[in-house]
Amino acid sequence: MTVTFPDITVGVLALQGAFSEHVQLLRLAAKSLEQRKAVHVKWGFIEVRTPQELATCDGLIIPGGESTAMALVAARSGLLEPLREFVKVLRKPTWGTCAGLILLAESANKTKKGGQDLIGGLDVRVNRNHFGRQVESFQTDLSLPFLGDAIDKDSSEPFRCVFIRAPVVEKVLPHREGIQAEEAEQDATVVAPAQTPADELAKEALQSEVEIMANISTRNTALQQNQEHEHAGNEDIIAVRQGNVFGCSFHPELTADPRIHVWWLEEILKAVQRRQEFVDRTVLSVS
Numbered sequence: 001m002t003v004t005f006p007d008i009t010v011g012v013l014a015l016q017g018a019f020s021e022h023v024q025l026l027r028l029a030a031k032s033l034e035q036r037k038a039v040h041v042k043w044g045f046i047e048v049r050t051p052q053e054l055a056t057c058d059g060l061i062i063p064g065g066e067s068t069a070m071a072l073v074a075a076r077s078g079l080l081e082p083l084r085e086f087v088k089v090l091r092k093p094t095w096g097t098c099a100g101l102i103l104l105a106e107s108a109n110k111t112k113k114g115g116q117d118l119i120g121g122l123d124v125r126v127n128r129n130h131f132g133r134q135v136e137s138f139q140t141d142l143s144l145p146f147l148g149d150a151i152d153k154d155s156s157e158p159f160r161c162v163f164i165r166a167p168v169v170e171k172v173l174p175h176r177e178g179i180q181a182e183e184a185e186q187d188a189t190v191v192a193p194a195q196t197p198a199d200e201l202a203k204e205a206l207q208s209e210v211e212i213m214a215n216i217s218t219r220n221t222a223l224q225q226n227q228e229h230e231h232a233g234n235e236d237i238i239a240v241r242q243g244n245v246f247g248c249s250f251h252p253e254l255t256a257d258p259r260i261h262v263w264w265l266e267e268i269l270k271a272v273q274r275r276q277e278f279v280d281r282t283v284l285s286v287s
Protein backbone atom coordinates (compact mmCIF):
# COMPACT_ATOMS: atom_id res chain seq x y z
CA MET A 1 0.00 0.00 0.00
CA THR A 2 1.34 3.47 -0.80
CA VAL A 3 0.76 6.15 1.74
CA THR A 4 0.82 9.70 0.44
CA PHE A 5 1.85 12.40 2.81
CA PRO A 6 0.97 16.05 2.56
CA ASP A 7 3.91 18.48 2.36
CA ILE A 8 5.66 18.40 5.70
CA THR A 9 7.49 21.34 7.27
CA VAL A 10 10.18 20.75 9.87
CA GLY A 11 11.56 23.75 11.72
CA VAL A 12 14.86 24.26 13.50
CA LEU A 13 14.78 26.88 16.25
CA ALA A 14 17.33 29.42 15.02
CA LEU A 15 17.77 31.80 17.94
CA GLN A 16 21.26 30.69 18.91
CA GLY A 17 23.53 27.66 18.57
CA ALA A 18 24.04 24.95 15.94
CA PHE A 19 20.85 25.37 13.90
CA SER A 20 22.23 25.45 10.34
CA GLU A 21 24.05 22.14 10.93
CA HIS A 22 20.68 20.55 11.78
CA VAL A 23 19.10 21.91 8.59
CA GLN A 24 21.90 20.36 6.51
CA LEU A 25 21.51 16.97 8.19
CA LEU A 26 17.74 17.08 7.75
CA ARG A 27 18.28 17.51 3.99
CA LEU A 28 20.67 14.56 3.97
CA ALA A 29 18.23 12.49 6.02
CA ALA A 30 15.38 13.20 3.59
CA LYS A 31 17.62 12.04 0.72
CA SER A 32 18.49 8.88 2.65
CA LEU A 33 14.82 8.12 3.26
CA GLU A 34 14.07 8.57 -0.39
CA GLN A 35 16.95 6.38 -1.58
CA ARG A 36 16.85 3.63 1.03
CA LYS A 37 13.14 3.42 1.71
CA ALA A 38 11.55 5.03 -1.32
CA VAL A 39 9.71 7.45 0.96
CA HIS A 40 8.76 10.41 -1.22
CA VAL A 41 7.73 13.43 0.78
CA LYS A 42 7.88 17.09 -0.11
CA TRP A 43 9.80 18.28 2.91
CA GLY A 44 10.31 21.91 3.85
CA PHE A 45 13.16 22.54 6.28
CA ILE A 46 13.06 26.03 7.74
CA GLU A 47 14.79 28.15 10.38
CA VAL A 48 12.34 29.33 13.02
CA ARG A 49 12.67 32.77 14.63
CA THR A 50 9.08 33.93 15.02
CA PRO A 51 5.76 32.54 16.30
CA GLN A 52 4.42 32.80 12.72
CA GLU A 53 7.20 30.55 11.40
CA LEU A 54 6.65 28.09 14.26
CA ALA A 55 2.96 27.90 13.41
CA THR A 56 3.80 26.47 9.96
CA CYS A 57 5.81 23.54 11.40
CA ASP A 58 4.79 19.90 11.75
CA GLY A 59 7.89 19.15 13.82
CA LEU A 60 10.69 21.11 15.49
CA ILE A 61 14.34 20.68 16.46
CA ILE A 62 15.85 22.71 19.28
CA PRO A 63 19.61 22.68 18.70
CA GLY A 64 22.64 22.62 20.97
CA GLY A 65 24.09 25.90 22.15
CA GLU A 66 23.45 27.70 25.40
CA SER A 67 20.07 27.04 26.96
CA THR A 68 20.01 30.19 29.11
CA ALA A 69 20.72 32.44 26.12
CA MET A 70 18.21 30.57 23.95
CA ALA A 71 15.48 30.91 26.59
CA LEU A 72 16.19 34.64 26.95
CA VAL A 73 15.98 35.27 23.21
CA ALA A 74 12.86 33.06 22.98
CA ALA A 75 11.18 35.12 25.70
CA ARG A 76 12.14 38.38 23.97
CA SER A 77 10.86 37.12 20.61
CA GLY A 78 7.52 36.14 22.14
CA LEU A 79 8.28 32.49 21.38
CA LEU A 80 8.30 30.92 24.82
CA GLU A 81 4.54 30.42 25.17
CA PRO A 82 4.05 29.37 21.50
CA LEU A 83 6.88 26.83 21.99
CA ARG A 84 5.20 25.44 25.13
CA GLU A 85 1.93 25.17 23.24
CA PHE A 86 3.65 23.46 20.27
CA VAL A 87 5.19 20.81 22.54
CA LYS A 88 2.62 20.31 25.29
CA VAL A 89 -0.75 21.17 23.80
CA LEU A 90 -0.47 20.57 20.05
CA ARG A 91 1.90 17.70 20.88
CA LYS A 92 3.90 18.02 17.69
CA PRO A 93 7.14 16.03 17.36
CA THR A 94 9.96 17.99 19.00
CA TRP A 95 13.59 16.98 19.38
CA GLY A 96 16.14 18.76 21.56
CA THR A 97 19.90 18.21 21.36
CA CYS A 98 22.09 19.16 24.36
CA ALA A 99 20.86 22.70 25.24
CA GLY A 100 17.63 21.66 23.48
CA LEU A 101 17.26 18.70 25.85
CA ILE A 102 17.67 21.09 28.80
CA LEU A 103 14.91 23.36 27.47
CA LEU A 104 12.56 20.41 26.96
CA ALA A 105 13.04 19.11 30.52
CA GLU A 106 10.48 19.96 33.19
CA SER A 107 13.29 20.63 35.63
CA ALA A 108 17.01 21.47 35.48
CA ASN A 109 19.85 21.58 38.00
CA LYS A 110 22.78 23.99 38.14
CA THR A 111 20.78 26.74 36.47
CA LYS A 112 21.97 30.35 36.56
CA LYS A 113 21.08 32.39 39.65
CA GLY A 114 17.35 33.05 39.67
CA GLY A 115 16.69 29.93 37.57
CA GLN A 116 16.01 29.79 33.87
CA ASP A 117 12.93 29.49 31.70
CA LEU A 118 12.25 26.02 30.34
CA ILE A 119 9.77 24.83 27.73
CA GLY A 120 9.21 21.44 29.36
CA GLY A 121 7.43 18.41 27.95
CA LEU A 122 9.77 15.70 29.26
CA ASP A 123 9.05 14.61 32.82
CA VAL A 124 12.73 14.54 33.74
CA ARG A 125 15.27 16.54 35.69
CA VAL A 126 18.51 17.24 33.81
CA ASN A 127 21.86 18.03 35.34
CA ARG A 128 23.53 20.74 33.27
CA ASN A 129 27.26 20.54 32.49
CA HIS A 130 27.27 17.07 34.00
CA PHE A 131 30.65 16.04 32.62
CA GLY A 132 32.38 19.29 33.55
CA ARG A 133 33.66 22.29 31.66
CA GLN A 134 34.34 22.89 27.97
CA VAL A 135 37.80 21.28 28.21
CA GLU A 136 36.20 18.12 29.52
CA SER A 137 34.16 17.68 26.36
CA PHE A 138 34.64 14.35 24.61
CA GLN A 139 33.54 12.17 21.70
CA THR A 140 32.83 8.48 21.70
CA ASP A 141 31.26 5.81 19.48
CA LEU A 142 28.09 4.33 20.93
CA SER A 143 25.72 1.79 19.51
CA LEU A 144 22.28 3.36 19.49
CA PRO A 145 19.31 1.06 18.96
CA PHE A 146 17.11 3.67 17.30
CA LEU A 147 19.04 4.72 14.19
CA GLY A 148 17.71 4.80 10.64
CA ASP A 149 19.73 3.86 7.57
CA ALA A 150 21.66 6.60 5.78
CA ILE A 151 22.75 6.52 2.14
CA ASP A 152 26.19 5.14 2.97
CA LYS A 153 25.74 3.82 6.52
CA ASP A 154 23.56 1.10 8.01
CA SER A 155 21.73 1.53 11.29
CA SER A 156 23.82 -1.26 12.87
CA GLU A 157 27.07 0.76 12.82
CA PRO A 158 28.03 2.74 15.96
CA PHE A 159 27.25 6.44 16.14
CA ARG A 160 29.85 9.11 16.92
CA CYS A 161 28.45 10.97 19.95
CA VAL A 162 29.87 14.45 20.65
CA PHE A 163 29.44 15.72 24.21
CA ILE A 164 30.14 19.43 24.81
CA ARG A 165 29.36 20.68 28.31
CA ALA A 166 26.58 18.17 28.05
CA PRO A 167 23.68 17.56 30.40
CA VAL A 168 22.41 14.13 31.42
CA VAL A 169 18.99 13.07 32.62
CA GLU A 170 19.61 12.54 36.31
CA LYS A 171 16.07 11.67 37.29
CA VAL A 172 12.84 10.57 35.69
CA LEU A 173 10.12 12.53 37.51
CA PRO A 174 6.75 11.08 38.48
CA HIS A 175 4.36 11.24 35.56
CA ARG A 176 2.24 14.36 36.00
CA GLU A 177 -0.87 12.63 34.79
CA GLY A 178 -3.34 14.43 37.00
CA ILE A 179 -1.97 17.90 36.25
CA GLN A 180 -1.60 17.15 32.56
CA ALA A 181 -5.12 15.77 32.30
CA GLU A 182 -6.46 18.97 33.78
CA GLU A 183 -4.23 21.17 31.62
CA ALA A 184 -5.03 19.19 28.50
CA GLU A 185 -8.73 19.46 29.14
CA GLN A 186 -8.52 23.21 29.62
CA ASP A 187 -6.14 23.73 26.70
CA ALA A 188 -8.04 21.43 24.37
CA THR A 189 -11.19 23.46 24.87
CA VAL A 190 -9.29 26.69 24.20
CA VAL A 191 -7.23 25.45 21.24
CA ALA A 192 -9.80 23.20 19.65
CA PRO A 193 -13.34 22.12 20.34
CA ALA A 194 -13.84 18.72 21.99
CA GLN A 195 -13.33 15.58 19.87
CA THR A 196 -10.81 17.12 17.49
CA PRO A 197 -7.45 15.52 16.60
CA ALA A 198 -5.61 17.87 18.99
CA ASP A 199 -7.93 16.79 21.78
CA GLU A 200 -7.50 13.10 20.99
CA LEU A 201 -3.72 13.39 20.70
CA ALA A 202 -3.47 15.31 23.96
CA LYS A 203 -5.41 12.54 25.69
CA GLU A 204 -3.22 9.87 24.11
CA ALA A 205 -0.09 11.73 25.18
CA LEU A 206 -1.20 11.56 28.81
CA GLN A 207 -0.51 7.85 28.75
CA SER A 208 3.04 8.14 27.48
CA GLU A 209 5.78 7.53 30.00
CA VAL A 210 9.43 8.55 29.79
CA GLU A 211 11.36 5.97 27.75
CA ILE A 212 15.11 5.71 28.22
CA MET A 213 16.61 5.53 24.73
CA ALA A 214 20.37 5.48 25.48
CA ASN A 215 22.87 5.40 28.33
CA ILE A 216 26.57 6.00 28.65
CA SER A 217 28.62 3.88 31.01
CA THR A 218 30.91 5.72 33.40
CA ARG A 219 33.47 3.08 32.40
CA ASN A 220 33.46 4.44 28.85
CA THR A 221 37.13 5.05 28.01
CA ALA A 222 36.61 8.33 26.13
CA LEU A 223 34.67 9.66 29.11
CA GLN A 224 37.28 8.52 31.63
CA GLN A 225 40.20 9.97 29.68
CA ASN A 226 38.59 13.39 29.84
CA GLN A 227 37.46 13.28 33.43
CA GLU A 228 39.39 13.88 36.61
CA HIS A 229 36.52 12.55 38.64
CA GLU A 230 34.29 9.51 38.73
CA HIS A 231 30.56 10.02 38.45
CA ALA A 232 28.18 8.34 40.81
CA GLY A 233 26.44 5.26 39.42
CA ASN A 234 27.47 3.20 36.45
CA GLU A 235 25.20 4.56 33.78
CA ASP A 236 24.11 8.04 32.82
CA ILE A 237 20.96 8.56 30.75
CA ILE A 238 21.80 10.44 27.55
CA ALA A 239 18.63 10.07 25.45
CA VAL A 240 14.96 9.94 26.41
CA ARG A 241 11.60 10.08 24.71
CA GLN A 242 8.14 10.79 26.06
CA GLY A 243 5.36 10.69 23.52
CA ASN A 244 6.08 13.39 20.94
CA VAL A 245 9.18 14.74 22.70
CA PHE A 246 12.70 13.38 22.22
CA GLY A 247 15.93 14.67 23.72
CA CYS A 248 19.59 13.69 23.65
CA SER A 249 22.64 14.99 25.54
CA PHE A 250 25.01 14.92 22.59
CA HIS A 251 25.24 16.74 19.23
CA PRO A 252 24.36 14.63 16.16
CA GLU A 253 24.33 17.92 14.22
CA LEU A 254 28.09 18.23 14.69
CA THR A 255 28.74 14.99 12.82
CA ALA A 256 28.07 14.32 9.15
CA ASP A 257 25.92 11.34 10.13
CA PRO A 258 22.18 11.80 9.48
CA ARG A 259 20.99 8.47 10.94
CA ILE A 260 19.22 9.92 14.00
CA HIS A 261 17.63 12.53 11.73
CA VAL A 262 16.44 9.71 9.44
CA TRP A 263 14.85 7.90 12.39
CA TRP A 264 13.26 11.10 13.66
CA LEU A 265 11.81 12.05 10.25
CA GLU A 266 10.22 8.60 10.19
CA GLU A 267 8.75 9.33 13.63
CA ILE A 268 7.29 12.57 12.20
CA LEU A 269 5.74 10.63 9.33
CA LYS A 270 4.09 8.29 11.86
CA ALA A 271 2.79 11.27 13.85
CA VAL A 272 1.42 12.97 10.73
CA GLN A 273 -0.23 9.72 9.71
CA ARG A 274 -1.85 9.28 13.13
CA ARG A 275 -3.05 12.88 13.07
CA GLN A 276 -4.52 12.24 9.63
CA GLU A 277 -6.27 9.10 10.91
CA PHE A 278 -7.83 11.11 13.73
CA VAL A 279 -8.96 13.73 11.22
CA ASP A 280 -10.47 11.05 8.97
CA ARG A 281 -12.21 9.39 11.90
CA THR A 282 -13.58 12.73 13.10
CA VAL A 283 -14.79 13.66 9.61
CA LEU A 284 -16.40 10.22 9.23
CA SER A 285 -18.14 10.39 12.58
CA VAL A 286 -19.41 13.93 11.86
CA SER A 287 -20.60 13.26 8.31
Ligand SMILES: NC(=O)CC[C@H](N)C(=O)O
Pocket residue numbers: 063064065066067068097098099100102128129164165166167
Ligand atom coordinates in the same frame (compact mmCIF):
# COMPACT_ATOMS: atom_id res chain seq x y z
N1 LIG B 1 26.60 22.01 23.97
C1 LIG B 1 25.54 22.46 24.59
O1 LIG B 1 24.44 22.58 24.03
C2 LIG B 1 25.80 22.85 25.98
C3 LIG B 1 24.58 23.14 26.80
C4 LIG B 1 24.94 24.14 27.88
N2 LIG B 1 25.77 23.56 28.87
C5 LIG B 1 23.64 24.71 28.47
O2 LIG B 1 23.44 24.66 29.62
O3 LIG B 1 22.84 25.21 27.74
